[in-house]
Each structure stands twice: as structure tokens, then as C-alpha cells.
Amino acid sequence: MSINLHALMLFYQVALAGSVTEASKRLAISQPAISSQIRQFEKQHHIVLFEKKGRHLVLTPFGQKLLKPTSKLFDLEQQIQDMIADYQNHPRGKLRIIGNYLATSVLIPKWAALFKQRYPDVEVEISTVNSQKALNSLKNDESDIAIFGNSEITDEDYQSLYCLELYRDEFRFVVAPAHKYANQRVSMKAMMNEPFIMREEGSATKMRLLEICHNNNVEPPKIELQFNGLNETIQAVAAGYGVSFVSSLVSSSFIERGELAEVDVPRVRFTNTILLCAHKEDKLEAFVKDFISIVRKDKSIQSRPDPS
Known part of the structure; x- marks a missing residue:
């Protein structure tokens, strides 16, 4: 019926x-x-x-x-x-890129500019969400390319999607240069007693920090300030309040300029692999493939073997 x-x-x-x-x-x-x-x-x-x-x-x-x-x-x-x-509206094509804050603020701008030089008539739409939403957007065909941390991806996703490893990004604890723990070695327990500034609920970084606390049998920190954006988080820490746990790709330039300082917490190392994911090659428009080619040529990166 x-x-x-x-x-x-x-x-x-x-x-x-x-x-x-x-x-x-x-x-x-x-x-x-x-x-x-x-x-x-x-x-x-x-x-x-x-x-x-x-x-x-x-x-x-x-x-x-x-x-x-x-x-x-x-x-x-x-x-x-x-x-x-x-x-x-865009008969010559529209490239929809979605990524977490790290991707859209640090990685994608250069690649998008290189792409537009080659394809000036192709519309480029870039959206910022957390890693889980980026993956879901790609799987729901709401975007063509998703760039995010691999913590949200499963073996099944690897089988059904094209995945390219971009970076292995180490996370670090950061404070303002005048903070008592700046450039010091501090225990995990002492660090977790400090007020923290973190991303919103659903942030992969926040979830990993809670996992690290659990694995080290340490009570998680109290999140005193919470922002939707990573830049806002870093700016608040640099202003002199609290601690955060952030990507080295983002924090390195702030540390080099003396706006942030690192805290060495023994036995706490978290590496987040940044992936570019898209649908299988036979489902991609030519200009989407060319964007991926631009990314591959810009950095010395390796792709996970394509299971197909």
C-alpha cells in the first residue's frame, strides 16, 4: 500500500x-x-x-x-x-567544507585560498562545528569535506569514507606567563585543582581531558568558564585567569610570542590525529578531488590505506 x-x-x-x-x-x-x-x-x-x-x-x-x-x-x-x-545558484559547483575550530581557523584558510585561485567560479562554504558534528555532517551528505580530530571516527567510518591523515597534534596545558605554574613541572592532581577554561559540551578536547583524569584516578577540574570557540578560550587564559588544555597547533604561536606559557604535567600526553574525510573517490566531483590534491601537496602527509 x-x-x-x-x-x-x-x-x-x-x-x-x-x-x-x-x-x-x-x-x-x-x-x-x-x-x-x-x-x-x-x-x-x-x-x-x-x-x-x-x-x-x-x-x-x-x-x-x-x-x-x-x-x-x-x-x-x-x-x-x-x-x-x-x-x-552555483552551476559551476559549490564546495562545502566543515571542520572543528582548529581546522577552520588554522588549516583550511590557506587551502581554501589556493583552491579559489584555481577555481574562482566555484562557491566555497566553510562551517565550524565540533568534531562529532563535522563527521555527522559528512555522513549525512550535508558537506563534501570534513576536517576534524579522529577521536570521533570508528573503524566502520574508515571503511566507508576516504580518510587522509593530516597531522598528529599534541595537546598541552597552558597558562598566562605570570601564572604560578608557568614553565613549571606540576602534578596532575595539583593541575586539576586550578580553575579551567574549556570549550563547549561536545568538544572532543574536553572529553579527552575527562578521560585523562579518569585514567589517572584524579578528580576532573572545575570548569569555571566555557566558550564555543577555541580562540576565546585562549584569550581568556592569556588574560590571566585559569588553565586550559589545548592544541599545540593553535597554542604554539601564542607561546612563541610570550602570550601563553606551557605547564609540564608528567605522564600526561594526548595526541589527536587530524583527519580530512570525504566520500569515496567515485562519488566526488572533480573540484572536490582537486581540493584534496591541494591539501596533499601543501603538507607532507600520508593517507590511511583506502580499503576499497
């Missing part, structure tokens, strides 16, 4: 709006027409999607169950519409 997608869309919109009246306003479709099509849909499939409680219309348990896959269906429809719009 085929599904009436228009009726399913009406169900979805009513569920989102909370009432037929509000859905009618949003869709510019009469209330009787919406109600009639939903009732026909229910009758056709022998289901009940809504029930009245007082003056309110609420989802039945089955309606609630149906809502999640329906949401995915119409999210996919929107994604397809966006892809078509992108093609119409």
Missing part, C-alpha cells in the same frame, strides 16, 4: 504546530482540508494519530512513534531542495 506523502506532510506540520489552526496558517491550506486528509490517511492505514484532550489536540502513542521517521523524511526532502538550489 503506497503512502500518501502529502497527507503525511500535513500530519507532520500539525504535530509541529500543535494544532490544525496553526498549521493551516503556516501552510495556507484550509483547516477542513487538512483535517479531512489526515482522517482519510488514518482510515486508509487503520491508525489513529491524534486525540483530543480538552481543547487541545495531542499525538497518540503511535503518532509520537511515527513523528521521528517522518521528521527525518522531510529533513531529507529539505536537503534535496537545498542541493538543487545550490546547483541552480
Whole structure:
């Protein structure tokens, strides 16, 4: 039995709006027409999607169950519409790059500039998210290239994606130059007693710090300040408050300029591998392959063997 997608869309919109009246306003479709099509849909499939409680219309348990896959269906429809719009607006192509803060602030700008010199007519869109969201965006076909730390990637991902290892980035504890622990060797326990400044929830770096604490049987630090961006985190530390645990790729220039100082914490070493991930080569447009080629030529990097 085929599904009436228009009726399913009406169900979805009513569920989102909370009432037929509000859905009618949003869709510019009469209330009787919406109600009639939903009732026909229910009758056709022998289901009940809504029930009245007082003056309110609420989802039945089955309606609630149906809502999640329906949401995915119409999210996919929107994604397809966006892809078509992108093609119409940028017939010569659009390169969508997504990465964590480290990637978009330190690595991607140079590669994007080199790419635009070669492909001036290709639109380039660069977005910054945490590593998990970068990976999910690529897997959901919302981006063409994702650059992020490998802590979020699984063996299954390695099998299904093209993965190129860019850097092995060591993380370090940093403080302001005037801090009592600047350029000192300090125990893990003493370090964790300091106020910390870290990235937002979902940050791979924050998760690794908690793992290090667990592995060393040390209570995790108290996060006194939390920022969405790595640059804001570093600026707050450089201003003289607290401690952070950050990428050496980002912090090295601050340390060289004397704006930050490193703290040596024995037996604490965390290396984060930075990956460029894309779909398999046969699914990539030519200009996406060329961006990857630019990256490979710019740095002495090695790719993990392509399982295909």
C-alpha cells in the first residue's frame, strides 16, 4: 500500500504546530482540508494519530512513534531542495567544507585560498562545528569535506569514507606567563585543582581531558568558564585567569610570542590525529578531488590505506 506523502506532510506540520489552526496558517491550506486528509490517511492505514484532550489536540502513542521517521523524511526532502538550489545558484559547483575550530581557523584558510585561485567560479562554504558534528555532517551528505580530530571516527567510518591523515597534534596545558605554574613541572592532581577554561559540551578536547583524569584516578577540574570557540578560550587564559588544555597547533604561536606559557604535567600526553574525510573517490566531483590534491601537496602527509 503506497503512502500518501502529502497527507503525511500535513500530519507532520500539525504535530509541529500543535494544532490544525496553526498549521493551516503556516501552510495556507484550509483547516477542513487538512483535517479531512489526515482522517482519510488514518482510515486508509487503520491508525489513529491524534486525540483530543480538552481543547487541545495531542499525538497518540503511535503518532509520537511515527513523528521521528517522518521528521527525518522531510529533513531529507529539505536537503534535496537545498542541493538543487545550490546547483541552480552555483552551476559551476559549490564546495562545502566543515571542520572543528582548529581546522577552520588554522588549516583550511590557506587551502581554501589556493583552491579559489584555481577555481574562482566555484562557491566555497566553510562551517565550524565540533568534531562529532563535522563527521555527522559528512555522513549525512550535508558537506563534501570534513576536517576534524579522529577521536570521533570508528573503524566502520574508515571503511566507508576516504580518510587522509593530516597531522598528529599534541595537546598541552597552558597558562598566562605570570601564572604560578608557568614553565613549571606540576602534578596532575595539583593541575586539576586550578580553575579551567574549556570549550563547549561536545568538544572532543574536553572529553579527552575527562578521560585523562579518569585514567589517572584524579578528580576532573572545575570548569569555571566555557566558550564555543577555541580562540576565546585562549584569550581568556592569556588574560590571566585559569588553565586550559589545548592544541599545540593553535597554542604554539601564542607561546612563541610570550602570550601563553606551557605547564609540564608528567605522564600526561594526548595526541589527536587530524583527519580530512570525504566520500569515496567515485562519488566526488572533480573540484572536490582537486581540493584534496591541494591539501596533499601543501603538507607532507600520508593517507590511511583506502580499503576499497
